[in-house]
Amino acid sequence: xxxxxxxxxxDLQGLIVRLTGDEKHxxxxxxxxxxxxxxxxRVLEPGDRFLLSKGHGPTAFYAVLAAKGILPVDxxxxxxxxxxxxxxxxxxxxxxxxxxxxxxxxxxxxxAVGAALMGRRVYVLVGDGELDEGSNWxxxxxxxxxxxxxxxxxxxxNHSSTYHWPGGIEGRFELEGWTSAHADGxxxxxxxxxxxxxxxxxxxxxxxxxxxx
Amino acid sequence: MTTMRExxxxxxxxxxxxxxxxxxxxxxIGVAEMPRHPRLFNVGIREQLMIGVAAxxxxxxxxxxxHSYTPxxxxxxxxxxxxxxxxxxxxxxxxxTGASYDSSSSGRTHQAPEDVAALxxxxxxxxxxPxxxxxxxxxxxxxxxxxxxxxxxxxxxxxxxxxxxxxxxxxxxxxxxxxxxVAVGPALDETLAAAADLDATVAYLSTVRPFDRxxxxxxxxxxxxxxxxxxxxxxSAAEVARALLDRPHRLxxxxxxxxxxxxxxxxxxxxxxxxxxxxxxxxxxTAFGTRQLRAA
Numbered sequence: 001x002x003x004x005x006x007x008x009x010x011d012l013q014g015l016i017v018r019l020t021g022d023e024k025h026x027x028x029x030x031x032x033x034x035x036x037x038x039x040x041x042r043v044l045e046p047g048d049r050f051l052l053s054k055g056h057g058p059t060a061f062y063a064v065l066a067a068k069g070i071l072p073v074d075x076x077x078x079x080x081x082x083x084x085x086x087x088x089x090x091x092x093x094x095x096x097x098x099x100x101x102x103x104x105x106x107x108x109x110x111x112a113v114g115a116a117l118m119g120r121r122v123y124v125l126v127g128d129g130e131l132d133e134g135s136n137w138x139x140x141x142x143x144x145x146x147x148x149x150x151x152x153x154x155x156x157x158n159h160s161s162t163y164h165w166p167g168g169i170e171g172r173f174e175l176e177g178w179t180s181a182h183a184d185g186x187x188x189x190x191x192x193x194x195x196x197x198x199x200x201x202x203x204x205x206x207x208x209x210x211x212x213x
Numbered sequence: 214m215t216t217m218r219e220x221x222x223x224x225x226x227x228x229x230x231x232x233x234x235x236x237x238x239x240x241x242i243g244v245a246e247m248p249r250h251p252r253l254f255n256v257g258i259r260e261q262l263m264i265g266v267a268a269x270x271x272x273x274x275x276x277x278x279x280h281s282y283t284p285x286x287x288x289x290x291x292x293x294x295x296x297x298x299x300x301x302x303x304x305x306x307x308x309x310t311g312a313s314y315d316s317s318s319s320g321r322t323h324q325a326p327e328d329v330a331a332l333x334x335x336x337x338x339x340x341x342x343p344x345x346x347x348x349x350x351x352x353x354x355x356x357x358x359x360x361x362x363x364x365x366x367x368x369x370x371x372x373x374x375x376x377x378x379x380x381x382x383x384x385x386x387x388x389x390x391x392x393x394x395v396a397v398g399p400a401l402d403e404t405l406a407a408a409a410d411l412d413a414t415v416a417y418l419s420t421v422r423p424f425d426r427x428x429x430x431x432x433x434x435x436x437x438x439x440x441x442x443x444x445x446x447x448x449s450a451a452e453v454a455r456a457l458l459d460r461p462h463r464l465x466x467x468x469x470x471x472x473x474x475x476x477x478x479x480x481x482x483x484x485x486x487x488x489x490x491x492x493x494x495x496x497x498x499t500a501f502g503t504r505q506l507r508a509a
Contacts (some may be wrong), residue, residue, distance in 0.1 A: 008349070049272075090282045093302050099272070101300050104292065111297055114269020114277075117254065119238075122269075138262035 007067035009037055015063035019079045019086075033060040034123060034209045038191040039123060039154075040068050049115055051100045053108020054156065056107040056158045062086055062095075067179070070097035080185040106133025109153060111141045116151040116203075124154045129160040130171060132178040143203045144177030153178075154196065156185060159212040173205040174176075185210035217367040218310050220346040222246040224279060225308075225388035229253060235357065236275045238267045241281060242411050243310070260285045264293035264305075271303035282316075283309040283366070284325040285323065288489030289333060299335050304360040306352070307332075311369035312399070313444050313469055316482035318355045326469035330448040331362050333422050336342075340422035342398035342443070346374035348419050350472060355419055359372050369400035370443065376417045385415040392465075392503055395429070397421060400443040400489060407494035412504045413439075424457035438460060439501065442468040465501045467494060 006017070012033065030198035032054065044050055052061050064080070065071035075095075078084030089103025100111055105127075112124035126136065143151055155169055156206035165172065170180035179201075181194035185208030222243065228235045229250045236252040240263045246256045252275075256262045260281060263313050267277035286309045289293065298305050309328060309493065316323040325331075332338045339361060341352040349367060356363040376382055381395065384405070391412045397402035398419050408415050416432055418425065421442075423449065429438070431450075439458070442448050446468030469487050484490045488497060499505075 027489050030385055091300075101296070104296055106261075107265060107293065107296055110265020110293070111269040111272065111301075113262065114238075114266035115272045117266065117270060117277065118273045134266070135261040136258035138256070139265065142259060142262055 009062070010040070011067055012037065012060075012063045015066050015073070015076060016059050017063055017074075018076045019059045019156045024075055025049040029129075029208045030060055032156050033064075034066045034186050034210075035154055035191060036060055036157055038137070038188045038195070040064050041075065042188070042192045043195045045108060045121070046093065047055065047121070047145040049099050049112075049120055049122045051102075051112050051115075051122065052090065053100070053102055053112075053124050054105065054130050055102025056068065058088070058090050065095075065097045076138060084097065098182050105130040106135035109136045109139040112151055112153070113143050113148060116143075116148050119150060121150045121152075123154065125154050127160065128155055128165065131155065131169065132161055132163075140173055140178070141176050144173070147201065148203045149200050152196075152206065153203070154206040155210055157207050157209045170205065178203045178205050180205045180206060182207045182209065184208075214371070216365065217279055217343060217346045217349045218369075218371060220349055221280075221308060221353065221367060226250070226339045226349060228278070228357060228495050232276070232357065234274065234276050235275050235347060237271070238277055240281050240285065242282050242285070256488065259279060260290045261293050264290045265297050267305045268293075268297035268301055268303050269467060270332050271298070271305055271360075272301075276304070276306070276360065278308060280304045280308045280310070282323060282329050284310045284311075284323060286307070287328045287364075288325050294303040294332070295335055298362055299337060304395035305363050306353070306356045306363045308365045310366065310367045312324065312366055312370065314480055314487070315322065315369045317347060317478055317480045317483045320477060321475070323359060324472070326366075326444045327446055328366060329421060329442070329444045330486045333448065338422055339363045341419060342402050343367070343419050344372040344417070346371065346400040347433075352419070366398070366444075367388075368399045371405050371485075372399060372402045376401070377417070379420065380425040380455045381416050381418050381432055382433050386412075388415040389414045390435040392435065392439050392498070393429070393503045394432045394441065394498070396441045397449075403484070403489060403491045404441045404494055406491035406505065407498060408503075410506050411495070411498055413498065414507050421449055424452035424456070426452060429456040430459075433447070433457070437463045437465075437501065438464045439498060442466070443489060443491070444469055445472065446470050465497060468495055482491045489494070
């Protein structure tokens with residue numbers, strides 16, 4: 001068994017290559033890389049939950065879990081194989097540290113709302129394209145109206161939604177009673193500040209903007 | 214007589230008081246029937262959220278009870294039921310009200326006779342079809358005692374008396390060659406009336422998944438089986454086939470034949486139109502070859 005030591009951000013690339021082999025990197029997974037790293041390196045505390053709702057392209061997620069010693073590094077080699085627990089969409093029953101099985105869009109935010117109801121601090125990552133799914137807005141509306149303070153959503157905005165979000169993503173959450181912060185999705189300090197901008201009185205959204213593919 | 218629905222609200226309110234791990238997730242429907250409670254969550258008219266919230270509560274170790282009208286509980290959030298509960302391997306108790314044609318005058322939008330078939334297609338669900346408020350109480354208490362996935366289907370149709378016992382329960386024995394007629398839940402009284410003067414063995418079943426295959430195989434002495442299910446016809450036909458792999462048999466699967474009936478009226482009129490009243494069931498039984506007990 002490979003002995004895991006605390007890895008650094010610079011180790012992530014090697015871990016991702018180990019996952020993907022010779023395949024071209026999946027840009028969609030990499031759009032989440034810095035947000036995931038910032039969460040696991042600086043923001044999440046013991047007892048917090050992190051739900052990856054946007055389960056498509058999870059290589060960055062697996063790499064961060066491996067870098068943090070949550071997932072054995074050796075598992076990365078079999079990615080997508082029949083005998084590997086690591087699929088192209090994660091399965092919580094197969095992978096340590098994966099708290100929800102995702103892949104179909106629009107499921108993580110509603111589940112996060114349920115988990116936060118009992119007082120657990122919950123972070124959920126969604127994509128701007130994923131927000132097309134109406135189920136997200138059921139969750140955004142209700143969480144805001146009941147003031148579900150333990151909940152934080154982070155929207156990785158790589159401008160992939162075909163019809164865009166005129167007026168901005170933050171405003172839609174704010175209208176429903178959320179606090180919000182915007183950050184460069186590649187800037188770890190800015191992301192950390194955005195996560196810490198939660199007031200504790202309302203659910204909080206961080207819109208992490210990354211380059212358009 | 215207490216309806217199943219009245220009994221459920223009483224049991225639900227009591228469960229919230231008695232068990233700190235129980236939480237309820239409603240989407241407006243039924244909220245007015247319940248006392249306020251900090252673990253009764255009304256998400257408004259948001260059924261996808263209703264199931265997702267239940268899954269989140271289950272992640273936190275709670276025992277969520279989710280309740281709504283059948284089409285809005287089972288069909289509208291079907292992918293949430295499949296993924297947020299099943300694929301996450303989380304448990305919940307789904308309690309529907311408004312079975313098949315209970316809401317006859319409301320039309321198709323408020324009818325989901327496909328509910329049992331739809332949930333039976335997903336792995337791991339226990340499906341309870343109580344025929345009496347006392348059976349509902351038994352099923353509900355049993356469901357709260359574990360952390361699996363349970364569907365309990367309430368109906369305004371009910372039998373005059375509850376049936377004791379679990380699994381397939383033989384209530385009346387016919388001759389050895391007589392068909393085995395299995396009535397499910399609230400279909401029992403009409404089935405008993407239909408078979409009153411026929412040579413048939415009549416059995417009762419209220420837990421339809423997992424299906425009591427061993428009980429069916431043990432109860433059948435001839436070759437003919439009749440299912441009387443108060444929802445989509447044929448829902449348990451494959452279960453009968455699996456139960457009887459070791460012998461040749463015939464199956465008549467009665468149930469709701471015409472989900473798109475496009476009529477309003479009363480539940481009794483719908484029951485008759487679907488061939489599920491005593492006269493309709495009797496006609497089907499005799500056409501299947503069931504003999505009368507004595508010459509007329």
